[in-house]
Structures are given as C-alpha cells and as structure tokens.
Amino acid sequence: MEYKESWRDEYIKWVCGFANANGGKMYIGIDDKGNIKGISEAKKLAEDLPNKVKDILGVLVDVNIKNDSDKEYLEIITDAYPYPVNYKGKYYYRSGATNQELKGAALDKFLLGKQGQKWDGTPEPYSKEADLSDLAFKLFKDRASETQRFDEDVQGDSPHELLEKLNLVDINGYLKKAAVLLFHPKPEKIFTGATIKIGFFNTDDDLAYQDEVRGSLFEQVDKVMDLLVSKYLKAQITYEGLQRKETFPVPVGALREAVLNAIIHKDYSSGIPIQISVYDDKLIIWNEGELPENWTVAKLKVKHPSRPYNPDIANAFFRSGLIESWGRGTIKIFNEAKAAKIPVPIFRYEDNGFYVIFNFVEVSVQQQVLDLIKEDPKITIAQMGENLDISLRTMNRILTGLKHDHIIKRSGSKKEGFWEIL
Numbered sequence: 001m002e003y004k005e006s007w008r009d010e011y012i013k014w015v016c017g018f019a020n021a022n023g024g025k026m027y028i029g030i031d032d033k034g035n036i037k038g039i040s041e042a043k044k045l046a047e048d049l050p051n052k053v054k055d056i057l058g059v060l061v062d063v064n065i066k067n068d069s070d071k072e073y074l075e076i077i078t079d080a081y082p083y084p085v086n087y088k089g090k091y092y093y094r095s096g097a098t099n100q101e102l103k104g105a106a107l108d109k110f111l112l113g114k115q116g117q118k119w120d121g122t123p124e125p126y127s128k129e130a131d132l133s134d135l136a137f138k139l140f141k142d143r144a145s146e147t148q149r150f151d152e153d154v155q156g157d158s159p160h161e162l163l164e165k166l167n168l169v170d171i172n173g174y175l176k177k178a179a180v181l182l183f184h185p186k187p188e189k190i191f192t193g194a195t196i197k198i199g200f201f202n203t204d205d206d207l208a209y210q211d212e213v214r215g216s217l218f219e220q221v222d223k224v225m226d227l228l229v230s231k232y233l234k235a236q237i238t239y240e241g242l243q244r245k246e247t248f249p250v251p252v253g254a255l256r257e258a259v260l261n262a263i264i265h266k267d268y269s270s271g272i273p274i275q276i277s278v279y280d281d282k283l284i285i286w287n288e289g290e291l292p293e294n295w296t297v298a299k300l301k302v303k304h305p306s307r308p309y310n311p312d313i314a315n316a317f318f319r320s321g322l323i324e325s326w327g328r329g330t331i332k333i334f335n336e337a338k339a340a341k342i343p344v345p346i347f348r349y350e351d352n353g354f355y356v357i358f359n360f361v362e363v364s365v366q367q368q369v370l371d372l373i374k375e376d377p378k379i380t381i382a383q384m385g386e387n388l389d390i391s392l393r394t395m396n397r398i399l400t401g402l403k404h405d406h407i408i409k410r411s412g413s414k415k416e417g418f419w420e421i422l
Contacts, residue, residue, distance in 0.1 A: 002024065011028075015053055015057060043065065118311055119269050120312045124175050132180075149320075167315070181268060182316050194273075198224065251337060258356045266310070288352060291349055303328075348387045369402065377419050
C-alpha cells in the first residue's frame with residue numbers, strides 16, 4: 001500500500017511499480033502515518049484517473065471513493081500485469097515499501113522474467129564450443145557415469161552431443177550462458193564475478209589471507225572444498241584405537257551442500273563473486289541472488305519444491321549427481337549439522353543476498369538479534385523473526401528484554417526508525 005495526502009500525476013509511476021510487481025493499493029487523502037485527511041473534488045478525480053492511467057501506462061485500475069467521518073478519499077487498486085509496464089519509457093517496480101526504477105542488470109532480469117526466461121538460458125553468441133574445457137567435460141562425464149540420471153553412453157558422447165542433451169544450445173545454435181559457466185575454462189573473462197572468493201578473518205576488518213577460485217563451475221566445487229578443508233578449517237584430531245579421525249567444525253557434507261547451493265542459485269548477472277568468510281568461530285557463505293517470489297527463509301527449512309534460480313545450471317549439476325532435484329539441499333544442510341551435533345546453521349536473506357552461517361559454537365538468540373541489527377539497523381521485527389524462525393510474540397519479548405537491560409534502543413518514527421546497540 002501507498003499513502004498520499006493529495007494527487008500528483010507523477011504518482012502514476014507508483015501505479016507502474018505495482019503493475020510490474022504483485023499489484024497493490026494507493027490511497028489518496030491519507031498521510032504517511034495513516035491519518036485520513038480527505039481530498040476535495042474526489043468524484044472528479046475518480047472519473048479522470050482511470051483514463052489518465054490507461055493513456056500513460058496502458059493498464060486498467062479501479063478507483064473507489066471512500067468516506068470516513070465525512071472525509072472523502074480515494075482507493076486506487078492496481079493488478080499485477082503479465083507484461084512489462086513503463087512510465088514515460090522508464091520501468092518501476094514495487095519492492096517492499098519502495099518504488100524502484102529498474103536499470104541495467106536489474107532491468108534485464110525483470111524483462112526476461114516477464115517473458116518467462118531465465119538469465120542462464122539466454123544465448124552467449126561470442127563463445128564457441130571450441131572455447132570450452134576438455135577437463136570440465138571429463139569431470140561431468142565421470143560423475144554422470146556413476147549416476148542413473150544420464151544415458152549409459154555418456155563416456156562416448158562428444159562435447160556437442162552433451163551440450164545438446166543438456167539443452168545448453170539454443171534454437172539458433174548459440175551456446176547458452178549456462179554452457180559457458182559450466183564448461184568454459186575461464187568463465188570470469190566473459191561474465192565478471194563468476195568466481196568464488198575465500199578469506200580468513202581475525203575480525204570483520206582484519207583479513208589474514210585469501211584465495212580466489214576460478215575455472216568452470218564443475219571445477220570450482222572441488223577447488224573450493226579442497227581449500228576449505230585443507231587450509232581454512234582447523235580439524236580436531238582424535239583416535240579410535242589406532243584409527244586417526246579428523247572432525248571439522250562444519251560437517252563436510254553440510255559445507256558441500258551450502259557451496260553447491262550458492263553456485264546454483266547465484267545471480268551471475270550481478271558481477272559479484274560468491275564470498276566465503278571464515279573466522280575462528282564461524283563460517284559464512286554469501287551469494288547474490290533472490291528467493292522465489294513469495295518464499296521466505298522458513299520455507300527452506302521444510303520440504304519444498306525445487307525452484308532453482310538458474311534452471312539450466314541446476315539441471316547439469318543434477319545430471320552429474322552433484323545435487324538432488326527435489327529441494328532437499330537446504331534440509332540436508334540442517335540434518336548434517338544435527339547429526340554432527342553442532343549449532344543449527346542460520347539462513348538469512350536480505351538485500352538480494354543469501355547467507356548461510358555456520359557457527360562453530362552455540363550462539364544465543366540475543367546475540368543473533370544483535371548481529372542482525374548490526375548488519376541492518378532498520379530491520380523490522382517481522383524480518384528478525386523470519387530470519388531466526390521465531391514468532392512475533394517471542395521476538396517482541398526478546399527485544400523488550402534487550403531494551404530493558406539497556407543493550408539496544410529504538411530511535412526515530414515507527415516507519416523511518418532504526419535500532420541502536422548501546
């Protein structure tokens with residue numbers, strides 16, 4: 001919803017934003033705090049607005065006159081539209097409480113989505129089959145041979161036959177972007193940021209050492225895992241009789257699933273690498289990307305459909321046996337952690353970025369709340385509850401306790417306020 005005290009024609013861009021997103025309602029004659037102020041000539045405006053919006057945007061809106069305590073105000077209802085809607089050549093999109101003008105990669109992604117396409121399925125006309133990596137094809141063949149998810153003759157298939165069977169060539173014969181990411185020896189030369197950065201931090205602003213993993217996506221999986229277990233994570237050594245046993249602070253199975261999840265669901269159009277930050281007491285995996293529409297972090301913790309951000313990349317990883325196809329990866333991360341008796345990993349989604357946080361020691365809920373506030377002082381109570389899988393009632397109780405103990409305070413208005421850590 002959007003509140004405006006009076007009408008200006010420029011507000012049609014808000015209607016545009018609603019039409020491009022999930023629809024919405026705009027109220028004219030109500031201030032930002034929800035107080036009804038009323039407007040004059042409500043009837044005339046109600047008659048003029050539908051035609052004005054139709055002429056400028058090409059969409060239909062419902063305009064209703066509302067009355068409260070003899071004050072008239074307008075309700076403008078906009079439905080979501082299946083095709084892109086522009087306002088004077090610019091595209092707007094309603095996200096949360098903001099109306100954003102889409103530009104660059106965000107606009108490309110929006111337009112593709114309205115056409116039912118995904119970025120990884122679009123053509124990359126400047127790359128040829130001859131540019132692809134023999135090693136990446138071999139890795140795929142070796143893994144696919146061990147599964148029953150590809151034909152039995154996979155070892156005898158040529159690179160072209162593999163690409164065709166994986167649906168990685170478009171109808172015009174061009175390689176899809178997914179093919180380049182999966183099989184090119186240096187995909188980062190074509191798509192900026194198609195790498196994985198790993199760093200060990202003594203504190204948030206004290207980086208001790210780092211690595212950047214390059215190569216095809218199939219190669220990146222193995223390289224990242226080798227680096228993490230050989231260089232970044234300290235294993236605890238125990239013995240069962242004469243048998244030496246290494247136990248890592250994060251179960252290798254859970255860590256592998258989290259790395260695969262980041263690779264498959266990353267927004268490769270963003271130009272930003274996947275980032276893995278390792279500390280003495282935790283490991284954080286972050287990738288640019290989005291949850292499916294109307295999904296929450298809580299949904300990832302229970303059985304859910306498979307909705308990969310990059311379907312063609314996900315299909316190749318599935319055929320190779322690296323992932324499951326039924327949305328079980330996130331559940332597997334939880335189950336591996338529980339079996340190893342380590343703290344349950346935290347999933348967090350904010351600002352088009354997805355975090356998986358493995359704490360090596362148990363962290364109190366209060367500390368997790370403070371971490372959320374530190375990252376985003378304007379975070380809402382509902383967002384905190386969603387991130388931590390805690391009810392609003394419990395969340396309010398935790399915050400009340402932190403305020404009572406003078407650990408945090410709330411400043412500013414209800415709509416524009418923020419949290420402060422004291």
